[in-house]
Amino acid sequence: MTVQRSPKRATISDVARLAGVSIATVSRVLNGTAPVAEETMLQVNQAIAALDFAPHAAARTLAGRRTDTIGLLLPEISGAFYSPLIHGIESSAREAGFDLLIHTTADRFREGGRIQLPLDEHNTDGLLVFTDRLSDAELARFHGRGFPLVLLYRSAPAGLDIPVVTLENKAGARGLVEHLIVTHGCRRIAFLAGPSGNEDSSWREAGYREALRAHGLDDDPALHGLGDFDNGRARATVQQWLSQGVLFDAIFAGDDDAAMGCIQALTEAGRRVPEDVAVVGFDDVLLAGLMIPRLTTVRTPIETAGRQAARLLISLIQGEAVEQLVLLPTELVIRQSCGCNGSLH
Amino acid sequence: MTVQRSPKRATISDVARLAGVSIATVSRVLNGTAPVAEETMLQVNQAIAALDFAPHAAARTLAGRRTDTIGLLLPEISGAFYSPLIHGIESSAREAGFDLLIHTTADRFREGGRIQLPLDEHNTDGLLVFTDRLSDAELARFHGRGFPLVLLYRSAPAGLDIPVVTLENKAGARGLVEHLIVTHGCRRIAFLAGPSGNEDSSWREAGYREALRAHGLDDDPALHGLGDFDNGRARATVQQWLSQGVLFDAIFAGDDDAAMGCIQALTEAGRRVPEDVAVVGFDDVLLAGLMIPRLTTVRTPIETAGRQAARLLISLIQGEAVEQLVLLPTELVIRQSCGCNGSLH
DNA sequence: AGGCTTTCAGAAACCGCTTTCAGAAAGCGT
DNA sequence: ACGCTTTCTGAAAGCGGTTTCTGAAAGCCT
Structure with a gap:
């Protein structure tokens, strides 16, 4: 159980001995906490180099009351x-x-x-x-x-x-949804919420609502589902909607992971993205720019x-x-x- | 610069004092390193709870010679x-x-x-x-x-x-390439290497070679290019091949990122994947299963x-x-x- | 030259815990 | 009742640094 480390580590005392000074001086050279004569400093640094010394973090923490x-x-x-x-x-x-x-x-x-x-x-x-x-x-x-x-x-x-x-989740989400409404004329935009209690999700939902309201669109509860910020969850939700015949022309998936799940579900069901349904995410993860179709999303400076x-x-x-x-x-x-x-x- | 933490942390001595025992005993209760009488243990544990005590990691490290x-x-x-x-x-x-x-x-x-x-x-x-x-x-x-x-x-x-x-890069790559050869009858399979010096790439290349050899296929140097495990790099390489009229019926792109680049380049040039050219990757990143066409690849248990x-x-x-x-x-x-x-x- | 400040260095007191060593108390066999 | 384990506990010595305190030597001024 005990680990035996062959050549025992050099300590500050070893350095001090080799340099012919006290450990206090070595410490001062190490930390620059007090003036040390040029020549002494040289001695100490040589000793440090010779012994390949590096201060023991725990000892430092204990004595110095900080862990860095x-x-x-x-x-x-x-x-x-x-x-x-x-x-x-x-x-x-x-x-x-x-x-x-x-x-x-x-x-x-x-x-x-x-x-x-x-x-x-x-x-x-x-x-x-x-x-x-x-x-x-x-x-x-x-x-x-x-x-x-x-x-x-x-x-x-x-x-x-x-x-x-x-x-700025809310502003970002609002802008995103407004783009769907204004530029693409979407009228039935679904929203997939993140994990319950997630604050990001709440704000994004608030932004989504604001956008709908600002453009006089109905906020249909049937178009609210759970995405959980998760690929699989989002996919399942969309599959369910599809099988229930829920109508929508766009999905704001909550985040990019969920957006991918949506696209998967839609593609599997023969719906084309974006021709049949527009899908947008949030986060702009690396993959978002690489997938096909390339994902429209909101870049967050993570x-x-x-x-x-x-x-x-x-x-x-x-x-x-x-x-x-x-x-x-x-x-x-x-x-x-x-x-x-x-x-x- | 100095941080003043309001109520000073309880130490093992505080616990010992409150419990009416020595610090050694407290330590033993903490670590279970030696038998302690039932009643004593109770006292100590109560004191620990009362003081909301938690041992100082650095001190522990220093004394115990391990950092966990x-x-x-x-x-x-x-x-x-x-x-x-x-x-x-x-x-x-x-x-x-x-x-x-x-x-x-x-x-x-x-x-x-x-x-x-x-x-x-x-x-x-x-x-x-x-x-x-x-x-x-x-x-x-x-x-x-x-x-x-x-x-x-x-x-x-x-x-x-x-x-x-x-x-098992080599075995994975070999299986992948053999699938192209055996199932799809590919004869001219190109390979895109990863960053130079990358060991994963070397092994994948070795697997690729093994597969070719095992099936009596020629290992044409003209079909070796740089993919750099990178979307853009792979795309450029394939574009160059295309413009030079290099002939191939499949590409093993080295990894999934590069495979996407290949598909992009091919699609842009009017070649269909997989009908005209098969493309396979390595890693099975999330996107691999989402893109169109869905990517054949090798899953690695990261x-x-x-x-x-x-x-x-x-x-x-x-x-x-x-x-x-x-x-x-x-x-x-x-x-x-x-x-x-x-x-x- | 004498007193006073600066500069530089060492001794020693911790930091909070683990662990050895040794001793007191209790249990046991005869 | 007497030695001998066994069980439990405390004192104290570190672990390897930082930092305070003190002092010697050197520099400066009048």
């Missing part, structure tokens, strides 16, 4: 969505000298009975919370302790001043969101004041699946 | 590929009680001059190496120190017994690869012996683009 690590709490990772998000967070964190610790919350939080939160303030200097698996109460507990927190794509519980980074969130968190950790809400703009991306750009390319 | 964290080294994250990979690794790690620390190597390793490897043995108990940005020399250095390492999708430098998890790799690494960390090579099976997925299933579905 930020945590990311995600729901079960899946879908194309998380790559750019993680990438944004990671690169932003690394620029500031922070590591990234990732936890997916398979929802089994306090198992056994011990209160073992997976990523608590002991392992990280702050937490980026994406998932809705962390209850408001737990959020409050962390926040109450003064633990830096930033929320991604979800709003803060009432009364807690936790910064939030999210998207990577930027990640980047911003990390930046906010790090500012918070460093004791700076930050804005409480970052609302990132979305952009309509018109391709083929709505009926535009009929030919190839 | 594994590191993952990736190239710049992008593409749908990494989500299942990370997910596989993360879930496998968490099952074993390990955290996951992710680093993307933007290639700027030893900056400044200090030897600061981003994830070294101080932060993690072992490392999962995906990227080829870590040189053989650096791998050797880690390995020489007895630091647990597992490689993903890349083979070990000569002479180092570092476990590797990779795919998530499983991640899961296995993490498992191997953890075994290694725990001092167990592990197999040096895990070759994950691939599976032929026959759809339309090869000429099968002419109609829908």
Whole structure:
């Protein structure tokens, strides 16, 4: 069970001994926390190089009371969505000298009975919370302790001043649906909602409603289904509609994954996209521009969101004041699946 | 700069004091490392609950000489590929009680001059190496120190017994190409290589060659091009072939992205897929089953690869012996683009 | 030259936990 | 009742750094 590492790691004492100085001096050279004579510094650096020394992170954390690590709490990772998000967070964190610790919350939080939160303030200097698996109460507990927190794509519980980074979902959705109405003359536009409770979905639905209302269209409940932001779920919903003879000339699928499911279901049933039914998504994942037909969607700056969130968190950790809400703009991306750009390319 | 956390964290001493025992006893209760009287245990647990105590990870690491964290080294994250990979690794790690620390190597390793490897043995108990940005020399250095390492999708430098998890690229490719030859009677099958130096690509090419040889087909160099595992690159290559009048009745595009590029180029040139030219990919990305024609490809168990790799690494960390090579099976997925299933579905 | 500030370096006190070592108390066989 | 395990517990020594405190040496001014 015990791991024996052959040549034992050099420690700060080894360096100090070799350089003929005290460990305090080595520490100062390492961190630049106090002036050190040029010559001494040289000695120390040589010793460091000779011993291939690198400071022990845990010891540093313990003594220095900071981990230089930020945590990311995600729901079960899946879908194309998380790559750019993680990438944004990671690169932003690394620029500031922070590591990234990732936890997916398979929802089994306090198992056994011990209160073992997976990523608590002991392992990280702050937490980026994406998932809705962390209850408001737990959020409050962390926040109450003064633990830096930033929320991604979800709003803060009432009364807690936790910064939030999210998207202009409503405006984006409205623009998208208006494009279907105005440019393509769609009258019966179906909407596929995301997972219940998902805030992005709620806002997109709000945008969809606004667009309908603004153009005097009926908001037919029969045209509301569950897409769950999931390929298979969306496909099943559309299949069901098809078999029930529900009429629609367009589908706003909630997100791109669901849009693909819709297209699958429609194609299998012999309906052409976009000739018979227009389908639009949301997110502009990489695949959206590659599939046939190329998907009309709304570009969401996922990577930027990640980047911003990390930046906010790090500012918070460093004791700076930050804005409480970052609302990132979305952009309509018109391709083929709505009926535009009929030919190839 | 300094962060003041309002109610200072409870420590093991606080718990000990409240429970009226020594910190050693608390530690034993925490870890179950030695028998503790029932009643004492109860006292301690109550104190823990009352103080909402959770042990400080860094202190634990320092004292216990293990981090319970594994590191993952990736190239710049992008593409749908990494989500299942990370997910596989993360879930496998968490099952074993390990955290996951992710680093993307933007290639700027030893900056400044200090030897600061981003994830070294101080932060993690072992490392999962995906990227080829870590040189053989650096791998050797880690390995020489007895630091647990597992490689993903890349083979070990000569002479180092570092476990590797990779795919049965060759067998998969061979099966795929044989399907073209046997079922569809293709005689002139082109191959698009991936990025130079990419091991997956080399093996796929080897499988392609084997298939040709096994069926007495000529391996015409004119039918070898660069696909670079990239949509645009593959498209350009095929366009060039077309304009040069190169003759072929099938293309094995190296991967799915490239296959899409091929289909685009062919379609634009008025060639029908699969009637005029069969096109097959590799990976079975989500889109492969959605595009028209639906792509015949080889399914690769990415998530499983991640899961296995993490498992191997953890075994290694725990001092167990592990197999040096895990070759994950691939599976032929026959759809339309090869000429099968002419109609829908 | 004497007093005062700066600059640089070391001793030592932690940081919060694990683990060894040793001892007290309790159980057991005869 | 007496030695001998066995069971449980505490004191204390680290783990490898950071940081405070203090002091020696050097620089500066009058």
